[in-house]
Amino acid sequence: MEVLLEEIIEQCAPYKALGKPASYIPELAKGDVNDLGMYIILSNGQTFKAGDYKKPFSIQSVVKPILLLLALMDHGMEEVRKKIGVEATGKPFDAINVTDQSLQNLHINPMVNMGAIAMCTMIKGENYDERFQRLLDLTRHLAGNPAIELDEAVYLSEKRTGNKNRALAYLLKSYGLIEDDVEDVLNCYFKACSIKVTCKDLARIAYVFASHGKMPITEARIFPAEYAHFVNAVLVTCGMYDGSGDFAVRVGVPAKSGVGGGIMAVVPTRMGIGIFSPGLDEKGNSLAGTKALEALSKRMYLSIF
Ligand code: GLN
Numbered sequence: 001m002e003v004l005l006e007e008i009i010e011q012c013a014p015y016k017a018l019g020k021p022a023s024y025i026p027e028l029a030k031g032d033v034n035d036l037g038m039y040i041i042l043s044n045g046q047t048f049k050a051g052d053y054k055k056p057f058s059i060q061s062v063v064k065p066i067l068l069l070l071a072l073m074d075h076g077m078e079e080v081r082k083k084i085g086v087e088a089t090g091k092p093f094d095a096i097n098v099t100d101q102s103l104q105n106l107h108i109n110p111m112v113n114m115g116a117i118a119m120c121t122m123i124k125g126e127n128y129d130e131r132f133q134r135l136l137d138l139t140r141h142l143a144g145n146p147a148i149e150l151d152e153a154v155y156l157s158e159k160r161t162g163n164k165n166r167a168l169a170y171l172l173k174s175y176g177l178i179e180d181d182v183e184d185v186l187n188c189y190f191k192a193c194s195i196k197v198t199c200k201d202l203a204r205i206a207y208v209f210a211s212h213g214k215m216p217i218t219e220a221r222i223f224p225a226e227y228a229h230f231v232n233a234v235l236v237t238c239g240m241y242d243g244s245g246d247f248a249v250r251v252g253v254p255a256k257s258g259v260g261g262g263i264m265a266v267v268p269t270r271m272g273i274g275i276f277s278p279g280l281d282e283k284g285n286s287l288a289g290t291k292a293l294e295a296l297s298k299r300m301y302l303s304i305f
Contacts, residue, residue, distance in 0.1 A: 001040075004299060005050035009036055012291045019279020019287030022259040027157035028058070031261055031278030036288050038296075039199035039274045041207045045217045053199040057276055058154040060258025061093060061116070062202060063139070063192045065209070065231045065239070068110045070138050071122035072227045083122060084108050084115050088237040088244060093259075093284055094164050096171065103175045111238040111256070113189075114168045120188040121178050128184040132191045142208050142222065143201035144215070154260075155194035162190060193258075199274035202264040207272030209235075209254070232266055236304075240290075243283040250294045252303025257285040265293055267302050 013036070021031035037053035071080050085106040091097065093112045101107060108115045125131035140148045158165075169186050172178045178185055207216050209232055212225035235254035240247040247255065255265040261278030263286050273296070277288040297303055 001048045002050060005038055005040070005048055005296075008292050008295045008299075009038070009051040011295060012036060012288045015288040015291045016277055016279055019277070019281055021261070021278040022280060022284065025154065025158050025161060025259070027154045028260060028278070031057070033277075033279040035261070036277040036292065037199045037275070038292060039203040041203045041216055041272045043211065043270055047200075047203075049199070052276065053274075055276060056151075056196045056198050057262055057278065058151050058193065058258070058260040059139075059195045059197045059202075059262060060193045060260040061111070062197075062256045062258040062260075062262050062264045063135070063195060064111050064116045064119070065235060065256050065264070066139055066142065066205065067116055067119040067123070067135065067192060068231055068234065069223060069227060070135055071110075071119050072230065073138075073223055074124045075122060077226065077230065080122065084110050084118060086234050086237070090242055093241045094168070096164070096168060098171065103171070103177070105177055108172075108177065109234075109238055111234060112241065113165055114172060116192075117165065117169050117185060117189045118172055118177055120185050120192065121180055123188075128180075128188045132188045135188075135192055136195060139195055139197075139205070142205040143197065144204050145201055148201060149196055150191055151194045151196040154196075155191050158190045158193060159187065162186070165189065197262065199262075199276050202262055202274030202276075203272045204274075205272065206264045206266045206274060209266040210268050210270065210272050212268070232268060235266065240285050241283055243281070243285050247285070247290065248305065251290070251297045252305045253293075253297065254304075255293070257289075259284050261286045261289065263289045263293065268304065270302070
């Protein structure tokens with residue numbers, strides 16, 4: 001298996017330089033396009049890795065399913081479904097949708113920025129520091145890694161330059177979709193995106209979604225299986241933004257990308273996968289990372305379709 005991963009990493013090497021690291025968050029522009037790594041955990045707990053799997057990167061939008069999970073754990077399915085929709089957006093992650101229909105809460109999708117910002121208001125906590133801490137704790141728990149920390153430089157970089165997200169948050173506020181102080185909510189969102197992870201962390205988190213809420217090896221249940229069905233379904237339809245249809249055809253598993261170059265792929269009942277390569281395609285998905293997943297899916301018949 002490790003030989004297969006090495007082979008895939010080598011075979012996808014020419015694609016690394018075809019992508020570009022995100023530059024709208026200055027700190028992410030420093031990403032090295034030569035990096036490509038992957039880590040896999042099988043349902044029997046076996047792990048396999050190849051390439052630059054040890055390199056840390058910011059989680060970015062891969063945090064969105066964790067935010068959604070925490071909202072489900074805090075409020076249950078019914079309350080969450082009242083607050084956000086699950087229809088595929090067919091839109092880029094930072095799209096500003098200013099139509100009366102798109103600003104109704106059931107059109108706010110948790111896998112794009114506007115929905116994820118709204119999700120931050122659903123985390124329970126006395127204040128936004130506490131809410132972020134609970135999200136960080138859940139991320140550490142799912143990844144089985146208490147050492148996961150915030151990347152302060154990425155957080156400050158995003159806070160300084162994230163005016164489009166600021167616009168999205170104020171739009172939500174003006175439509176009554178968030179009640180709290182906008183800057184507090186945004187700080188929580190920016191910090192959420194700046195959590196520093198590795199391929200191993202993403203693979204572990206993916207594994208828990210793949211096993212419908214159970215940890216590797218110990219099989220301890222972290223959350224009810226129905227939350228995994230919910231999150232995995234949303235990942236299939238919109239985890240790769242307006243690239244989700246193409247990704248479903250080429251790879252065929254629930255997955256979430258982030259502009260840090262990470263992809264978390266969930267193969268229900270079979271495995272969790274973490275991939276990292278900072279060169280992005282025009283939709284903001286890791287280009288070589290997607291190629292590597294496509295190759296892996298073909299070789300191991302991973303498509304759920
Ligand atoms: N922090 C990024 C943003 O808000 C997350 C986007 C992404 O990873 N696609 O723009």
